Amino acid sequence: MKQKVLKRSKKAALVLMVPTATFLMAGCGQEEAVQTAAFETVDQCAAYYNPEQCKADLGQALAMHTQVAPKYTDKAACETDFGVGQCETPAQAATAAGTEQVPQQAQASSGGFFMPMMMGFLAGQMLNRSGSQLKQPVQAQPLYKSRDDRSTFRTATNTPVAKGVGPTYIKPSSVQPKPAGMVNRGGFGAQAQKRSSSASSFGG
Amino acid sequence: MKKVACDERPGWRSYAESVGFEFHTFDGEAYWDETAYYQFNLRQIEQDIEDPTEELHQMALGLVDDVIRDEEKLKQLAIPEQFWDFVADSWRNKAPSLYGRLDLVYDGTGPAKLLELNYDTPTSLFETGFFQWVWLEDQIMRGKVPQGADQFNSLQDQLEAAFANLPLANPLYFASVANSVEDKGTVMYLMDIAKQAGVDSRFIELEQLGEASGQLVDLEGFAIGGLFKLYPWEFMVQEDFASVILSSQTQWLEPGWKMLLSNKGILPLLWQKHQGHPNLLESHFEQPSQSFAAGWVRKPLFSREGANVELVTLSGEKISEPGPYADSPFIRQKLQPLPKFGDSYTMIGSWVVGNSAAGIGIREDNSLITKDSSRFLPHIILD
Numbered sequence: 001m002k003q004k005v006l007k008r009s010k011k012a013a014l015v016l017m018v019p020t021a022t023f024l025m026a027g028c029g030q031e032e033a034v035q036t037a038a039f040e041t042v043d044q045c046a047a048y049y050n051p052e053q054c055k056a057d058l059g060q061a062l063a064m065h066t067q068v069a070p071k072y073t074d075k076a077a078c079e080t081d082f083g084v085g086q087c088e089t090p091a092q093a094a095t096a097a098g099t100e101q102v103p104q105q106a107q108a109s110s111g112g113f114f115m116p117m118m119m120g121f122l123a124g125q126m127l128n129r130s131g132s133q134l135k136q137p138v139q140a141q142p143l144y145k146s147r148d149d150r151s152t153f154r155t156a157t158n159t160p161v162a163k164g165v166g167p168t169y170i171k172p173s174s175v176q177p178k179p180a181g182m183v184n185r186g187g188f189g190a191q192a193q194k195r196s197s198s199a200s201s202f203g204g
Numbered sequence: 205m206k207k208v209a210c211d212e213r214p215g216w217r218s219y220a221e222s223v224g225f226e227f228h229t230f231d232g233e234a235y236w237d238e239t240a241y242y243q244f245n246l247r248q249i250e251q252d253i254e255d256p257t258e259e260l261h262q263m264a265l266g267l268v269d270d271v272i273r274d275e276e277k278l279k280q281l282a283i284p285e286q287f288w289d290f291v292a293d294s295w296r297n298k299a300p301s302l303y304g305r306l307d308l309v310y311d312g313t314g315p316a317k318l319l320e321l322n323y324d325t326p327t328s329l330f331e332t333g334f335f336q337w338v339w340l341e342d343q344i345m346r347g348k349v350p351q352g353a354d355q356f357n358s359l360q361d362q363l364e365a366a367f368a369n370l371p372l373a374n375p376l377y378f379a380s381v382a383n384s385v386e387d388k389g390t391v392m393y394l395m396d397i398a399k400q401a402g403v404d405s406r407f408i409e410l411e412q413l414g415e416a417s418g419q420l421v422d423l424e425g426f427a428i429g430g431l432f433k434l435y436p437w438e439f440m441v442q443e444d445f446a447s448v449i450l451s452s453q454t455q456w457l458e459p460g461w462k463m464l465l466s467n468k469g470i471l472p473l474l475w476q477k478h479q480g481h482p483n484l485l486e487s488h489f490e491q492p493s494q495s496f497a498a499g500w501v502r503k504p505l506f507s508r509e510g511a512n513v514e515l516v517t518l519s520g521e522k523i524s525e526p527g528p529y530a531d532s533p534f535i536r537q538k539l540q541p542l543p544k545f546g547d548s549y550t551m552i553g554s555w556v557v558g559n560s561a562a563g564i565g566i567r568e569d570n571s572l573i574t575k576d577s578s579r580f581l582p583h584i585i586l587d
Contacts, residue, residue, distance in 0.1 A: 006354055007246075007249065007354050007355060007356045007357065007358065007563075007585060008337060008340070008354055008355040008356070008357040008358060008563070009333070009337060009357060009358050009359065009360045009361040009362075010361060011360075011361075012333065012334045012337040012338060012360045013400070014223055014224075014334065014393075014396050015396055015399055015400055016392065016395060016396040016399055017223055017224035017392055017393065017396050018222070018223055018224075032402075034374075056297070060453050063451075063453065064419070064427075064453060066417070067416075067417035067418055067419055068417070068419075068427070137371070137372060137373055137374030137376075137403075137429075137430075138374070138429075139373060139427065139429035139453065140453070172374040172375070172404070173374075173375060173404060176375070176426045176427060176429065177419070177426070177427040177429075178421075178425055178426050178427060179416040179417040179418070179419040179421060179425070179427055180416070180417060181416045181417045182416065183414040183415065183416045183421055183425055184414060184415045184416075185411075185412060185413065185414045185415075186411055186412075186444070187413065187415060187443060187444035187445025187448060188379075188410050188411065188413050188435065188439075188440060188443050188444075188445050189381055189382070189410050189411040189435075189443070190439075190443050190444065191436075191439035191442065191443060192381045192384075192410075192435070192439065194528075195528035195529070196383075200384055200385075200386060200576060201327060201384050201386045201387050201508070201509065201576055202325060202380075202381055202384060202387055202434065202435055202436060202439070202508070203325040203326060203327030203380075203386070203387050203390055203434050203508070204322050204325060204326065204327060204508025204509045204576075
């Protein structure tokens with residue numbers, strides 16, 4: 001017998017909006033490790049993935065470098081953690097990245113602080129070489145190496161992610177970048193406030 | 205297409221509240237209304253709504269390339285110049301999009317006409333995808349709706365597939381303004397579906413979003429890699445954190461290029477490119493001191509829920525809806541009055557997930573202008 005094709009969803013279930021279900025869900029939700037990869041150069045990355053995407057990911061990692069790298073007021077303290085000759089100022093980082101332009105935030109607070117040099121980058125949203133998208137829910141970001149363990153790539157928050165260049169498996173939440181510096185809040189929502197006397201929703 | 209009176213399910217209000225649908229009644233007036241439903245046949249759904257929805261969607265996408273290369277069009281759409289590259293890059297990088305809703309005028313015969321695209325912050329999602337689905341199952345079970353009745357509503361299935369398959373950041377944050385119950389309800393529903401698709405979804409009030417060193421951050425200071433924001437782009441680009449949009453490495457849902465399609469200026473651009481298309485209404489950018497003729501509608505580029513829309517009927521009656529969006533340029537659109545069923549004017553909201561039509565939600569109002577408080581009625585398909 002021919003199955004009638006329905007125009008409606010096969011199921012419509014809720015897991016979070018129903019209080020009891022939320023309770024049941026609280027115990028599960030084991031986060032799965034996903035495949036990503038660590039590279040030092042675009043060429044290394046291009047052996048695995050779409051070269052354009054590799055370039056974009058390196059660009060994103062460089063842009064984040066001064067924002068997320070651990071900061072030291074003292075060069076010697078930085079070198080204790082990351083090795084002699086392995087630390088730089090934001091201005092040096094910008095020159096090395098070929099941008100010449102120190103990000104505003106770094107400039108404002110660069111009363112001469114030091115940070116480790118970027119040693120590689122973690123690949124983010126990846127396309128494979130044929131250009132189709134792989135599900136890769138990890139943010140592209142800079143990687144570092146500590147003084148006492150030169151083979152391991154680590155995130156700015158000191159999470160080891162890979163032994164050397166190439167694919168690796170990690171849990172996305174363990175590599176969520178955390179920018180250093182003052183947090184400002186309340187920068188969104190002013191228009192809603194301004195118009196709220198006559199609107200109860202900002203969807204439509 | 206017809207309207208059929210129907211008994212309400214006993215106790216539906218307390219059921220609604222138990223599943224988080226707290227805005228089923230609005231200032232004492234029904235918002236969810238199941239005292240009747242609309243009935244379509246399959247041909248009406250597939251030929252008159254589903255196919256044109258996907259065609260109009262493709263026509264809209266086809267305009268993005270034209271607009272990002274054309275300064276004059278970007279200016280016509282009032283996109284701030286410092287965001288031109290941001291919008292263009294988001295399109296060229298194929299930044300994924302989740303959903304959108306087209307509002308259509310349709311009375312059961314003839315081509316449906318596009319009123320506008322809600323492509324940035326569409327709501328009435330929970331009502332469509334979940335609550336009317338449950339209504340149909342319940343009413344079939346109770347024998348109030350014929351066995352074999354179906355519904356054009358694959359919204360939740362398609363959203364779940366989109367969350368599972370799109371290359372989205374994980375965790376994915378969801379934000380809406382602090383004191384809108386309706387917006388938070390919509391966001392909670394999306395988070396629920398995302399969770400079922402395996403996405404680590406986290407809520408943050410829009411006003412609580414932070415910035416550190418140019419990155420958008422959560423309450424604990426972690427960088428926000430991906431953000432679904434139920435908040436209009438045209439607001440965000442003029443607020444204090446506008447510069448953070450440009451400096452933060454955040455994946456946005458909806459993406460920056462939706463700024464072009466949620467803009468009512470897209471309607472005259474569609475008309476210019478596809479003049480005479482059966483699903484389009486004649487539209488133009490408003491000229492300075494243009495007179496307001498009978499049979500035309502005036503809409504701001506940026507507005508939602510019918511706010512600041514005015515129209516003059518063919519008989520010369522002027523109808524207008526006040527609102528907080530009078531500060532943008534306007535367009536003029538030829539009036540295609542909504543069909544009347546009983547005392548109500550009826551509009552069809554047709555959903556798109558990815559590039560597929562995904563179902564409809566029906567809104568009714570006592571006025572020709574559909575708005576925030578317009579009632580939501582369920583529908584069925586029956587041949």
